[in-house]
Amino acid sequence: MDQKRYRIRELGTAPGHFEPGPLNAITDVAGVRVGHVTCREGERTRTGATAILPHGGNLFQDKVPAGFAVLNGFGKFAGSTQVVELGEIETPVVLTNTLAVGRGIEAIIRHTLAQPGNDKVVSINAVVGETNDSRLNDIRAARPSVDEISLAIDSAASGPVEEGAAGAGTGTVAFGLKGGIGTSSRLVPVGEETYRLGVLVQSNYGGHLIVAGRDYATSAEHDKDGSIVIVLATDAPLCSRNLERLAQRCFGGLxxxxxxxxxxxxxxxxxxxxxxxxxxxxERRKGVSAVPSLNNDAVSPLFEAAIEATEEAILNSLAMAIETTGFNAATGKASTVKAISLPHPGRR
Amino acid sequence: MDQKRYRIRELGTAPGHFEPGPLNAITDVAGVRVGHVTCREGERTRTGATAILPHGGNLFQDKVPAGFAVLNGFGKFAGSTQVVELGEIETPVVLTNTLAVGRGIEAIIRHTLAQPGNDKVVSINAVVGETNDSRLNDIRAARPSVDEISLAIDSAASGPVEEGAAGAGTGTVAFGLKGGIGTSSRLVPVGEETYRLGVLVQSNYGGHLIVAGRDYATSAEHDKDGSIVIVLATDAPLCSRNLERLAQRCFGGLxxxxxxxxxxxxxxxxxxxxxxxxxxxxERRKGVSAVPSLNNDAVSPLFEAAIEATEEAILNSLAMAIETTGFNAATGKASTVKAISLPHPGRR
Amino acid sequence: MDQKRYRIRELGTAPGHFEPGPLNAITDVAGVRVGHVTCREGERTRTGATAILPHGGNLFQDKVPAGFAVLNGFGKFAGSTQVVELGEIETPVVLTNTLAVGRGIEAIIRHTLAQPGNDKVVSINAVVGETNDSRLNDIRAARPSVDEISLAIDSAASGPVEEGAAGAGTGTVAFGLKGGIGTSSRLVPVGEETYRLGVLVQSNYGGHLIVAGRDYATSAEHDKDGSIVIVLATDAPLCSRNLERLAQRCFGGLxxxxxxxxxxxxxxxxxxxxxxxxxxxxERRKGVSAVPSLNNDAVSPLFEAAIEATEEAILNSLAMAIETTGFNAATGKASTVKAISLPHPGRR
Amino acid sequence: MDQKRYRIRELGTAPGHFEPGPLNAITDVAGVRVGHVTCREGERTRTGATAILPHGGNLFQDKVPAGFAVLNGFGKFAGSTQVVELGEIETPVVLTNTLAVGRGIEAIIRHTLAQPGNDKVVSINAVVGETNDSRLNDIRAARPSVDEISLAIDSAASGPVEEGAAGAGTGTVAFGLKGGIGTSSRLVPVGEETYRLGVLVQSNYGGHLIVAGRDYATSAEHDKDGSIVIVLATDAPLCSRNLERLAQRCFGGLxxxxxxxxxxxxxxxxxxxxxxxxxxxxERRKGVSAVPSLNNDAVSPLFEAAIEATEEAILNSLAMAIETTGFNAATGKASTVKAISLPHPGRR
Incomplete structure (x- = not known):
């Protein structure tokens, strides 16, 4: 079976109107690091974790403003109330499977406690998202472990991001097809500045797939359930309220x-x-500080870019995924999920 | 100029997978009534109001469960906090222009106070949505009046719904083209039942128009601002929490x-x-009552139908609208907004 | 009947630990203006409106950051979704009765459209709160009128604020006793700065009254329903997120x-x-601007001050109210509501 | 030192107006079970966990409707978005310390996966609350462990509840005094029924303590930070929306x-x-089911009872706590926190 895969843009589909960044990945936003741990063992283990670090320094000491949005809350996302209340993230963001959220928290706490300068830290808001990979993974078997998730954090790096059946996307399924990790980015002119915005998704949901505006014919039955976690980074200076609004726009791409x-x-x-x-x-957390912020009237181009980049990241997660055979934990049987079949570049 | 207009389904575009109801309108849901008042006078007045009544009885006495959702709250929607808190609507829903919300409330209160059986009523939660028709209407001139809005309520009827540049859609603009009122419906099998779900929109927003999955080439400049109010009715028995979730899905169609x-x-x-x-x-509002409710696990088909019906209602609002010349209240000059040009049925 | 009234602090009760400002009123926050219109006519009209202006300039052009909180949303508060979305207020805030919200919006829009510099304004988010004065007022009779509410806006001034049965508090009832308008303020040291924070309430709710920590014996039956609107002003530089949190704290005082x-x-x-x-x-609304903001770690003193000032403002609304005879619109009969009886200063 | 402790009601303070249940504890609500694990070892470990089980059956199969409220979200509460979305709880509720939330989730998942009938379960929404006991506990040392938290779940029982420095309250501090676990209940007449409502708190917050309406003089410095988790059970039939409103009222007692x-x-x-x-x-989760629900108009007595019971549960957490010496993880030094000193019954 030909498992050579192409990103959706290579296949001729380019959602939206803004230009992508050089890698067309969340790592086009300077400083952002991504790490995967992929657990693919025997016939039953098809899972993993993906860590996204907003910058390469001490995240607990130098927190980043953040916003959070929920479209449908049937999920176990950890850390959300503090992100909303304080408008910030103070740890790596970890994506993993539904039953590994507790271990994801543990891995983040270990990481944060161990960093130089954090020896007096006693409160840490770990941010962990998940989707359910039980259609291909023996999710009841407690993998990835805390140590494995720590590997994802420790290996996070800038540069290209592995997509498809990797990290937290190893066992996920979207539209009845193999989903996984996907990423995309946009260059967004606002006034005289050009900001960068990048999105990374863990796709595991359903519906009737539309690729580039066309119904995608598939033999897969209508598979509607599942989930998606979307992480967006931008170098635009935004307050937490406008980051929350930006997060909300990702659902437009979905x-x-x-x-x-x-x-x-x-x-x-x-x-x-x-x-x-x-x-x-x-220093800035003491008393009053003057922080630049892109105002309400200027944020709309970023909003549109969030929609576009999310759509493309999702399509990349499908386009780059490979057919995977694993274990369906709800039925207790082996299962195979096909990869999407799209016309290859030379054959368009 | 040929102003004969066709609904989007007549033009060959049928978003989604569920069948529409007989009228393909919100009024396919039994009991729902819609009324318009259209204010089109001289060179400056292009506005109006649209009233949606959940049933033909005394709405204040026989309230209906309801849910509310906001994607972007730059608007003056009245009555939202009580709908959310109590999970119900107790009046007609009125749509009108941005500066007429106060008059919409007045009209609803007058209507409710005057109904037989309401002579002791001292608290009324009027529900009024709006979009801004100032690109074609002298919005500062305080039209529609309270009396005019009352006409929309009083004229509400079941049956076909006038779409396009009518009622609250008389002066609205979407994607730089003439928008307005649009409606659509779906028949939704859930288990052994088939429920009906209908949507009515007042379209006045922007973006890059996609019709049936294809970028719609238009000479209109990218016109991104504006708003939309979406009203959804269903005869499925739902609690307020699941109605709120259903309302949220309408934004998927948007x-x-x-x-x-x-x-x-x-x-x-x-x-x-x-x-x-x-x-x-x-009777039911006293003490304990047992009310049937479609449970979480069964609501997903309605969620998909809400997405589809909203998309089609929006496309109908564009397809049925006619080129309109009016007054731009922000510039103080005459303005013309074209209707969308789509291949006519015979020419497909 | 001795109707000479004293503020709660004059009566020996001083909730909390921070010092009040010179007037112990919301107008201690420089720039804030308050205006009342009191409609007390014949045997049936006991209502009014109160306007709070954040500053004396053009509020639409020079908007102020704002936050909003709901404890129980059985009310008709207008303008909330836009305040939440954009984090700002652009008009006077009007308090009035439940069925006058539409007229309050009209009055605010007229005021805003008429201001110099606003001749191109086509969208206005009017903010109107209400409580239900129907136990003393013929609320169905459409008073105050739009013109009357305009008087409240136009007469808004700095300086002492009339409390008790005035303005929007003319006909309100709290704990089965005459409630109304009350205000209080605090001087709040934060680091090397001392900020001012002021609260104004329209009290109309119930429960078992506690004055200065003691159950207040009253012959009034347990009267639990009703409402309260609380408006808080501060000169501390806060972002909308922290203003929302500050608003939330007012319910602690309640x-x-x-x-x-x-x-x-x-x-x-x-x-x-x-x-x-x-x-x-x-100028600041264009592109990026750097705005000072008191950070999360420094806001707690303001939070405590909000609790204290709200408690005192409520007690002032009761202490300063006078026995009132009017018309109960739900029963159609005359009604009298007593003022609270507290030991007078000389008699303590 | 006399460490004999009395509940607040034994000391003559009885907040509110409703009668408590026979145990004056959350376990007065039939079926509710509470379990503690207390980790008190050497000089540094003062922590634990407390599990609350809504009923004694299989919680995952027979879920209970639930509501959730946040006053201030500086915390790591796990499971909140799914509780809000679906309006239900499907696991034990675990309270523990801030850095043990991940282990709390693990313990709940292990418990749920292992229960008979759950062998195909692949998605579990673990609900874990926490407060920060680092002023008396070496919170960085990863206690309680997953196995320890499992003990709290496994030992959960009906009957009297140990209060004060026990379970998740072993190391918590409130108002600069030793806090911990407290509980209380109310018998609430609604129409012809009398419902039971019980509250359990983990107190760890600050302010200026008021006991029975009186400022409580303490040599403790003003200690304002910290947190509280409040769990409320009732046998009244309520929908998730009204349970959310009920949860919100607990903050009134706070x-x-x-x-x-x-x-x-x-x-x-x-x-x-x-x-x-x-x-x-x-069975009920399939399709349509008719479920009894106490309606909006009838819930207010439960709302007041929630306020009262929360206040009393908090005062019990203080009254029953004992002076504790431990380890301050932020300073790295030993620390002692006194118990509240209240007049003993015989001495009143």
Missing amino acids: ARTGAALSNGSGDYALAFSTAEAVRRTP | ARTGAALSNGSGDYALAFSTAEAVRRTP | ARTGAALSNGSGDYALAFSTAEAVRRTP | ARTGAALSNGSGDYALAFSTAEAVRRTP
Whole structure:
């Protein structure tokens, strides 16, 4: 079987109107790091974790402003109330499977406690998203472990991001096809500045797939349940309120792919700003500080870019995924999920 | 100029997978009534109001369960906090222009105070949505009046609904083209039942229009701001929590049309159930009552239908609208907004 | 009957630990203006309106950051979704009775359209709160009128604020006793600065009254329903997120008075900052601006002050109210509501 | 030192007006079980966990309707978005310390996966609340362990509840005094029924303590930060929307104790109904079911009872706590926190 895969843009589909960044990945936003741990063992283990770090420094000391949005809350996203209340993230963001959220928290806490300068830290808001990979993974078997998730955090790096059946996307399924990790980015002119915005998704949801505006014919039955976690980074200086609004827009891209937005879906989006000027350093957290912020009237181009980049990241997660055979934990049987079949570049 | 207009389904575009109801209108849901008042006078007045009545009885006495959702809250929607808190609507729903919300409330209160059986009523939660028709209407001139809005309420009827540049859609603009009122419905099998679900929209927003999955080439400049109010009715027996979730899904249909979801948009959705068994009558409002409810696990087909019906209602609002010349209140000059040009049925 | 009334602090009760400002009123926050219109006519009209202006300039052009909170949403508060979305207020805030909200919106729109510099304005988010004065007022009779509410806006002034049965408090009832308008303020040291924070309430709710921590014996039956609107001003430079949190704290003061927080209560709080540096002027609304903000770690003293000032403002609304005879609109009969009887200063 | 402790009602203080149940504890609500694990070892470990089980059956199969409320979200409460979305709880509720939330989730998942009938379960929404006991506990040392938390779940029983420095309250501090676990209940007449409502708190917050309406003089410095988690059970048949409103009322009781509601506080409330008729069994989760529900107009007595019971539960947590010496993890030094000193019964 030909498992050579192409990103959706290579296949001729380019959602939206803004230009992508050089890698067309969340790592186009300077400082952002991504790490995967992929657990693919025997016939039953098809899972993993993906860590996204807003910057390469001490995140607990130099927090980043953030916003959070829920479309459908059938999910176990950890850390949301503090992100909303304080408008910030203070740890790596970890994506993993539904029953590994507790271990994801443990891994983040260990990481944070161990960092130099954090020896007096006694409160840590770990941010962990998940989707359910039980159609291909023996999710009841407690993998990835805390140590494995720590590997994802420790290996996070800038540069290209592995997509498809990798990290937290190893065992996920979207539209009855193999989903997984996908990413995309946009260059967004606002006034005289050009900001960067990048999105990374863990796709595991259903609906009637639309690719580039066309119903995608598939033999897969209508598979509507599942979830998606969307992480957005931008270097635009935004306050937490506008980051929350930006996170909300990611669901526009989700809808454009034909998502069913069903009862059983956990649809979450998290957006943060990497701009150095808005970073919440110990000095700035004291008393009054003047922080630059892109105002309400100027944010709309970023909103549209969030929609586009999310759509493309999702399509990349499908396009780059490979057919996977694993174990269906709800039925206790082996299962195979096909990859999407799209015309290859030379054959268009 | 040929102003004969066709609905989007007549033009060969049928969003989604569920069948529409007989009228393909919100009034396919039994009991729902719609009334318009259209104010089109001289060179400056292009506005109006549209009233939606969940049933033909005394709404204050026999309230209906309802849910409310906001995608972007740049709008003046009245009555939202009580709908959310109590999970119900007790008046007609009025749509009108941005500066007429106060008059819409007045009209609803007059209507409610005057109904037989309401002579001791001292608290009324008027529900009024709006979008801004100032690109074609002298919005500062205080039209429609309270009396005019009352006409919309009083004239509400079942049967076909006038679409396009009518009622609250008389002066609205979407994607730089003439928008207005649109409606659509779906027949939704859930288990052994088939429920009906209908949507009515007042379209006035922007983005890059997608019709049936294809970018719609237009000479109109990218016009991203504006708003939309979406009203959804269903005869499925739903609790207020699941109606709120259903309202939230309408934004999926909005996104599929290419909405920019910009800062300046007021995007609201309101959903209610007309099922007699869930109606909150005076008897049922006392103490404990057992009310049937479609459970979480069964609501997903309605969620998908809400997405589809919203998309089609929006496309109908464009397809049925006619080129309109009026007055731009922000510039103080005459303005003309074209209707969308789509291949006519015979020419497909 | 001796109707000479004293504020609660004159009567020996001083809730909390921070010092009040010179007037112990919301107008201690520089720039804030308050205006009343009191409609007390014949045997049936006991109502009015109260306007609070965050500053004396053009509020639409120079908006103020704001936050909004709901404890129980059984109320008709207008303008909330836009305050939440954009984090700002652009008009006077009007308090009035439940069925006058539409007229309050009209009055605010007329005021805003007429101001110099606003001749191109086509969208206005009017903010109107209400409580239900129908136990003393013929609320069905459409008073105050739009013109009367305009008088409240036009007469708004700095300086002492009339409390008790005045303005929007003319006909309100709290704990089965005459309630109304009350105000209080605090001087709040934060680091090396001392900020001012003021609260104004329209009290109309119930419960078991606690004055200065003691159950207040009353012959009034347990009267639990009703509502309260709380408006908070501060000169501390706060972002909208922290203003929302500050608004939320007002409910702490409400609870300390023995509020029942019942189903029928509409409990709303609105907080804004008058600091010149955070004002959203036309210049600052373009692109990026650096605005000073008191950070999360420094806001707690203001939070406690909000609790204290709200408690005292409520007690002032009771202490300063006078026995009132009017018309109960739900029963159609005359009604009398007593003022609270507290030991007079000389008699303590 | 006399460490004999008395509940607040034994000391002559009885907040509110409703009668308590026979145990004056959350376990007065039939079926509710509470279990503690107390980790008190050497000089550094002063922590633990407390599990609350809504009923004694299989919670995952027979879910209970639930509502959730946040006053200040500086906390790590797990499971909140799914509780809000679906309006239900499907696991034990675990309270523990801030850095043990991940282990709490693990313990709940292990418990749920292992129960008979759950062998195909692949998605579990673990609900874990926490406060920060680092002023007396070496919170960085990863206690309680998963196995220890499992002991709390496994030992949960009906009957009297150990209060004060036990379970998740072993190391918590409130108002600069030793806090911990407290509980209380109320018998609430509604129409012809008398419902039971019980509250359990983990107190760890600050402010200026008010006991029975009187400022409580203490040598403790003003200690404002910290958190509280409040769990409420009732046998009244309530829908999730009204349970959310009920949860919200718990903060009224919190405010009455003098809580500062500071930036650093994580204040959460969770309410569930144990009524058999509203339990979400597999049968009822299919399609349409008619479930009895106490309506909006009838819930207010429960709302007041929630305020009262929360106030008393908090005062019990203080009254029953004992002076504790431990380890301050932020300073790295030994620390002692005194118990509240209240007049003993014989000496009143």
